[in-house]
Amino acid sequence: GAVVSQHPSRVICKSGTSVKIECRSLDFQATTMFWYRQFPKQSLMLMATSNEGSKATYEQGVEKDKFLINHASLTLSTLTVTSAHPEDSSFYICSARDWTGRFGPDTQYFGPGTRLTVL
Amino acid sequence: AQKITQTQPGMFVQEKEAVTLDCTYDTSDPSYGLFWYKQPSSGEMIFLIYQGSYDQQNATEGRYSLNFQKARKSANLVISASQLGDSAMYFCAMSPNRDDKIIFGKGTRLHILP
Numbered sequence: 001g002a003v004v005s006q007h008p009s010r011v012i013c014k015s016g017t018s019v020k021i022e023c024r025s026l027d028f029q030a031t032t033m034f035w036y037r038q039f040p041k042q043s044l045m046l047m048a049t050s051n052e053g054s055k056a057t058y059e060q061g062v063e064k065d066k067f068l069i070n071h072a073s074l075t076l077s078t079l080t081v082t083s084a085h086p087e088d089s090s091f092y093i094c095s096a097r098d099w100t101g102r103f104g105p106d107t108q109y110f111g112p113g114t115r116l117t118v119l
Numbered sequence: 120a121q122k123i124t125q126t127q128p129g130m131f132v133q134e135k136e137a138v139t140l141d142c143t144y145d146t147s148d149p150s151y152g153l154f155w156y157k158q159p160s161s162g163e164m165i166f167l168i169y170q171g172s173y174d175q176q177n178a179t180e181g182r183y184s185l186n187f188q189k190a191r192k193s194a195n196l197v198i199s200a201s202q203l204g205d206s207a208m209y210f211c212a213m214s215p216n217r218d219d220k221i222i223f224g225k226g227t228r229l230h231i232l233p
Binding site: 002034038042043044046049091093095103104106107108109110111112113115 | 152154156161162163164165166169171210214220221223224225226
């Protein structure tokens with residue numbers, strides 16, 4: 001149980017294009033999903049909290065217009081990196097909480113991540 | 120301030136030996152959750168084990184156990200009978216006040232030697 005998928009797993013794009021990353025909870029409903037960014041050899045940095053049916057909550061320093069988040073259903077959240085630039089190249093990983101899981105309502109289950117390379 | 124500290128940036132352990140990964144935390148909230156995640160080179164974050172602050176017993180999941188010492192604010196991960204596949208980055212994490220967010224430590228890279 002508590003499986004989270006993420007698509008695509010890897011994307012290479014040209015500078016100036018927009019990239020959409022999907023995060024899906026496969027066997028549970030997730031009212032709250034999270035988006036993280038991870039630089040090489042570093043820990044995860046929370047970018048935003050995505051709430052189903054409402055606006056995302058962004059962490060300080062994260063550009064809302066740059067990283068658009070939509071949580072249209074209980075199983076899907078999307079992150080769109082708009083007008084991507086080389087400095088946006090990173091590993092992006094999403095997570096979701098399974099409120100009905102046996103490991104506590106605050107346990108987050110992660111997708112496999114998306115490696116974005118902007119040329 | 121809420122914080123997770125992992126003091127071991129890297130560890131080398133012989134296969135089949137037990138491993139203890141250190142983690143200390145700081146929070147003033149009475150209710151919180153503690154987690155350990157494993158991140159192999161593929162990048163996925165694999166949930167290993169959970170400990171609630173009010174849980175009386177230490178959590179155990181297969182070869183993983185969490186040595187929870189509340190007074191010392193310590194939540195060490197113990198891996199018994201280590202295997203080559205245990206080589207990965209390990210992150211200790213906390214959800215203060217059982218809130219939405221999880222705070223991660225900087226991680227410990229574990230290398231299991233054959």
